[in-house]
Amino acid sequence: xxxxxxxxxxxxxxxxxxCAALRARGDELEPLSLRDPEEAAQRGATCDVIVNLAGExxxxxxxxxxxxxxxxxxxxxxxxxxxxxxxxxxxAHAYVSASAIGYYGATGDAFLDETSPPGKDFLAQICVEWxxxxxxxESLGLRVACIRTGLALGRGGxxxxxxxxxxxxxxxRIGSGNQWYSWIHIDDLVGIYLLAIDAxxxxxxxxxPEPARNKDFATMLGRVLHRPAVLxxxxxxxxxxxxxGAGAVLSGQRVVPRRARELGYRFAFPxxxxxxxxxxx
Amino acid sequence: MSERxxxxxxxxxMLPVSPAHAELTWPYLRNEEMxxxxxxxxxxxxxxxxxxxERWSHxxxxxxxxxRWENWICARRNDGSAxxxxxxxxxxxxxxxxxxxxxxxxRRGFAxxxxxxxxxxxxxxxxxQIAICEMAAENSGSIAVAEALGFERVNxxxxxxxxxxxxxxxxxxxLALR
Numbered sequence: 001x002x003x004x005x006x007x008x009x010x011x012x013x014x015x016x017x018x019c020a021a022l023r024a025r026g027d028e029l030e031p032l033s034l035r036d037p038e039e040a041a042q043r044g045a046t047c048d049v050i051v052n053l054a055g056e057x058x059x060x061x062x063x064x065x066x067x068x069x070x071x072x073x074x075x076x077x078x079x080x081x082x083x084x085x086x087x088x089x090x091x092a093h094a095y096v097s098a099s100a101i102g103y104y105g106a107t108g109d110a111f112l113d114e115t116s117p118p119g120k121d122f123l124a125q126i127c128v129e130w131x132x133x134x135x136x137x138e139s140l141g142l143r144v145a146c147i148r149t150g151l152a153l154g155r156g157g158x159x160x161x162x163x164x165x166x167x168x169x170x171x172x173r174i175g176s177g178n179q180w181y182s183w184i185h186i187d188d189l190v191g192i193y194l195l196a197i198d199a200x201x202x203x204x205x206x207x208x209p210e211p212a213r214n215k216d217f218a219t220m221l222g223r224v225l226h227r228p229a230v231l232x233x234x235x236x237x238x239x240x241x242x243x244x245g246a247g248a249v250l251s252g253q254r255v256v257p258r259r260a261r262e263l264g265y266r267f268a269f270p271x272x273x274x275x276x277x278x279x280x281x
Numbered sequence: 282m283s284e285r286x287x288x289x290x291x292x293x294x295m296l297p298v299s300p301a302h303a304e305l306t307w308p309y310l311r312n313e314e315m316x317x318x319x320x321x322x323x324x325x326x327x328x329x330x331x332x333x334x335e336r337w338s339h340x341x342x343x344x345x346x347x348x349r350w351e352n353w354i355c356a357r358r359n360d361g362s363a364x365x366x367x368x369x370x371x372x373x374x375x376x377x378x379x380x381x382x383x384x385x386x387x388r389r390g391f392a393x394x395x396x397x398x399x400x401x402x403x404x405x406x407x408x409x410q411i412a413i414c415e416m417a418a419e420n421s422g423s424i425a426v427a428e429a430l431g432f433e434r435v436n437x438x439x440x441x442x443x444x445x446x447x448x449x450x451x452x453x454x455x456l457a458l459r
Contacts, residue, residue: 034321034446041325064348064370064377065415071343076322076333083325125345 005197006030006044006092008081009053013157014098014149014189018051021190022197034077041084049094049197050085050142052078052134058102058123067122074130082133086140094143096196097134101150101182101207101255103127109180113258114148114203131203145196147189150207150255153275154186162221163280177215179252182207185269185278192260204259209270211254217272224276285340285351286406290398293391295353295367298337302354303330305363309383318417321446337368348372349407355382355395362386367395369403376400376409376458380426392426400430404458412458418450432456 005022009015010031019029030047032040034054044050056066056073078097085092104112105119118128131146138144153159184192184207192206212220257265269275285297296302307327309315316323324330337352350370356363365382378399382392403409414432416423432454440451 037321037323037325037446063375063413064342064350064372065379065413067346067348068342068370072322079332080321080323080325080329083329087325120345122343122345125343129343 002026002028003049003197004028004030004047006032006047006050007053008032008034008040008044008051008078009055009098012053013154014152014186014193015053016156017154017186017190018053018193021194025194034081037081037084041081041088044081045085045088045090045092047092049096050092051096051193051197052081053098054078055098058100071126071129074126075133078130079133079136082137082140085137090140090142092142094145094197095134095137096145096147096193097130099127099131099134099146099148099203101148101205101253103131103148104253104255106179107253109254112205112253112255114205115258143201145200146203147193147196148203148205148207148255149189150182150184150205150211150253152186152189152206153183153279155279157186159279163225177213177218179214180211180254181214181217182211182253182255183217183272183275184208185267185275187268188265191268192265195260195263195265200259200263202259204263205255205257206260207255207257208267208272208275209257209261210272211252211256212272214252220272221276224273224280285338286402288353288398288402289358290394292358293364293395293398294356294358295395295398296356298334298352298354298366300331300335300338302363303327303334305356306330306354306366306383309363309385312384314384315381318420319447342370353395353399355391357386364391365395367399369399369407371403371407371409374408374410376403376407376412378403378412378414380423387422392423393429396426396430400456400458410458412456414454415451416454417447418452424452424454427454430456 005027007015010019022029030043032044034040056069058070102123103118104116105121105124118124134146135144151158189206192204288295307330310330340349342348342350348370353367354363355365355367364386368379370377380392380396400412414427434452435455436453438451440448
């Protein structure tokens with residue numbers, strides 16, 4: 001059975017890949033923009049599933065105005081969008097919302113699954129509220145899934161920002177390099193979204209089964225590109241460039257995909273070398 | 282704990298925002314005209330506006346925030362009409378300001394008058410040294426207000442629409458509070 005799927009944030013890195021996959025399997029797409037929130041709600045209400053991937057980018061220099069936007073784009077805007085949907089007797093039966101593994105805060109070496117408690121920093125607070133707003137769609141009778149996304153690797157996104165430095169021999173670990181990168185290949189991220197669009201409910205960590213320390217990630221990236229990862233990016237340089245936003249890069253989480261496994265999801269790229277090789281060669 | 286201060290100018294009473302103010306401002310904020318630059322932020326219902334004001338009435342923009350903020354409803358002294366909103370966010374010695382004037386009350390100097398009072402208040406009560414405001418590059422009204430207050434443009438940013446309904450250039454303005 002084909003679905004009619006509304007997507008907020010369809011033009012982004014994840015949105016583009018998800019829309020391509022939905023089209024490929026014959027689903028009908030309805031990309032939404034909140035430029036006209038009423039029209040977006042009306043179009044969204046006629047779809048079977050609503051996917052919300054929209055949000056102000058996080059890895060940038062923060063100031064109070066930027067933080068407000070990061071917050072509002074993930075809380076006020078979806079809350080208001082759902083309030084508009086509620087007035088329209090929606091046909092939709094599911095609401096799938098992006099979230100992030102920033103939910104867990106900076107937690108060192110501890111393994112984290114969907115039952116682990118939230119952190120206390122800014123990003124963790126945002127994720128808690130983001131998911132709370134998403135779950136409020138249950139009161140409209142919608143099945144709700146929240147996808148806690150790790151570092152998504154694809155032809156674009158974070159990897160596109162890292163690769164040029166490595167190609168020119170300037171890549172390396174960030175800070176101490178001991179922080180964990182819970183990464184996921186974009187095809188697997190899309191696969192988990194499709195699982196949620198079709199049937200899954202609740203919170204799902206979208207990360208590969210084997211997180212890597214940042215220094216090992218850098219070494220592997222260097223190896224795949226045939227460039228040694230020799231020049232570390234010092235913490236102070238990153239703090240200078242990103243300010244408080246550097247925390248999003250410097251503090252990692254060691255997250256495991258327990259729910260995805262329980263739901264029977266089979267990872268196409270469970271291994272980092274395999275994932276990077278597929279993307280970069 | 283920071284206090285919530287009422288401010289006043291020659292023509293305005295600036296009242297710390299509370300959910301009850303939604304009754305006064307909803308007739309203006311429900312209109313699309315008010316949200317030309319950030320259409321996605323138009324509240325869908327008066328209840329959503331009450332909830333927004335409830336969040337704005339707290340001393341922190343979000344739980345655990347290192348910043349503090351104050352939000353005001355600007356009411357005309359002579360008849361009590363709500364003419365706009367004002368916001369000050371205090372991050373250390375840097376002040377971030379934001380404001381809006383409802384369409385029937387524009388081009389009468391209310392934005393400049395309220396912001397001048399917010400700058401004074403921030404400097405005296407919060408020891409703010411630098412004030413920053415950010416606005417859409419097409420927002421000629423806000424640009425005129427900022428420049429009249431002595432702000433200088435220090436940065437231009439490109440904002441992409443990632444489904445949130447706003448895109449285009451944004452200006453960052455800065456003023457040293459001496």
